[in-house]
Amino acid sequence: MPSFEEYTNEIKSLWDSRWLTNSGEKHRILEDSLKKYFNVPLVQLYANGHLALETALSSMDLTGEVITTPYTFSSTTQAILRSGLQPVFCDIDSETYCIDPDKIEGLITDKTCAILPVHVYGNICDHSAIQKIADKYGLKIIYDAAHAFGETIDGNSVAGLGDMSMFSFHATKVFHTVEGGCIVYSNPSYTERLTALKQFGMIGKEDAEYIGSNCKMSEFHAAMGICNLRHIAENIALRKKCVERYRKRLGLIKGIKLCPTQKNVESNYAYFPVLFDDEIFGGRDNVFNILNSNNIIARKYFYPQTSDFTAVRAAVKDIKDTPISKYVSEHVLCLPLYSELTIEEIDGICDIIESIGNS
Numbered sequence: 001m002p003s004f005e006e007y008t009n010e011i012k013s014l015w016d017s018r019w020l021t022n023s024g025e026k027h028r029i030l031e032d033s034l035k036k037y038f039n040v041p042l043v044q045l046y047a048n049g050h051l052a053l054e055t056a057l058s059s060m061d062l063t064g065e066v067i068t069t070p071y072t073f074s075s076t077t078q079a080i081l082r083s084g085l086q087p088v089f090c091d092i093d094s095e096t097y098c099i100d101p102d103k104i105e106g107l108i109t110d111k112t113c114a115i116l117p118v119h120v121y122g123n124i125c126d127h128s129a130i131q132k133i134a135d136k137y138g139l140k141i142i143y144d145a146a147h148a149f150g151e152t153i154d155g156n157s158v159a160g161l162g163d164m165s166m167f168s169f170h171a172t173k174v175f176h177t178v179e180g181g182c183i184v185y186s187n188p189s190y191t192e193r194l195t196a197l198k199q200f201g202m203i204g205k206e207d208a209e210y211i212g213s214n215c216k217m218s219e220f221h222a223a224m225g226i227c228n229l230r231h232i233a234e235n236i237a238l239r240k241k242c243v244e245r246y247r248k249r250l251g252l253i254k255g256i257k258l259c260p261t262q263k264n265v266e267s268n269y270a271y272f273p274v275l276f277d278d279e280i281f282g283g284r285d286n287v288f289n290i291l292n293s294n295n296i297i298a299r300k301y302f303y304p305q306t307s308d309f310t311a312v313r314a315a316v317k318d319i320k321d322t323p324i325s326k327y328v329s330e331h332v333l334c335l336p337l338y339s340e341l342t343i344e345e346i347d348g349i350c351d352i353i354e355s356i357g358n359s
């Protein structure tokens, strides 16, 4: 969080303007700052990442099937279903945990309209392979980039990939506005809909041109974003130190698998996922429970894969087997990671993990 003073200073002007929501000054400043930060022409802010994703899908007039992965947060799959579309689950790559592009083409039918890949843990999808497939079959690409804030690939912002990218600004993310999110896109013909759909489908003050929702970002949320954006580089640098320590301590331990670093990606160090071998660690849940009893809260993130949710099982007609996704979801823990985490705390966590592996 920014300091209390920095935030209260930022919101002071709202007591003069009495402008609390509906594209006020803070909203405009944050939108412009993000365009500069991402180095992209077009950004739209929303009340949260999930509704941004739903809005992206409904702005494109899609019908039919969307190829996506079940190794993601609930939101990705639910946004597809709530938009009246059918998710078609594709398995993931065993190193990046992102969609495996080699498995996409076999899932394409005459109903396929789009691909919705996820940059899992800030690992960037094989975007050129995905783009080739989309071009060949005339499919849209919407990236769930909730984990990828501020990252670049080969020197370019990841925000520019595909037709649209959704970023989440939830309190738990690397950059946050308490609750919030955005869509980044490059085709200006989407602007009217992306704007109208967050304000009841209205462009002007009387008619509703579209069936929309209400998912505007308020001035108080935008002000939090303005403050946090000032400290983002410092925040990411601190996270990097944590990740380097974790890697140094855990990288060579038998029975532990870490994600390889992507050489051409400037990472945001959003998460630190670890896969635990069953034989050596007695199961992922064993590690989770022992950490928990030491007051260390790791997350089974993502578990279960979304295709195993009760509601998704009921709503999706043909659920494909995704063995790699299932395996990763049953062996992964994301270890604590935030900018104020100290090296001593990380060492304490790693000592416990080491002792479980040796016992």
Ligand SMILES: *Cc1c(COP(=O)(O)O)cnc(C)c1O
Pocket: 048, 049, 050, 051, 072, 073, 075, 076, 118, 144, 146, 147, 168, 169, 170, 179, 180, 181
């Ligand atoms: C956080 C997250 C979302 C949803 O974003 P909210 O801002 O919480 O609505 C969607 N997808 C992924 C992968 C996420 O991690």
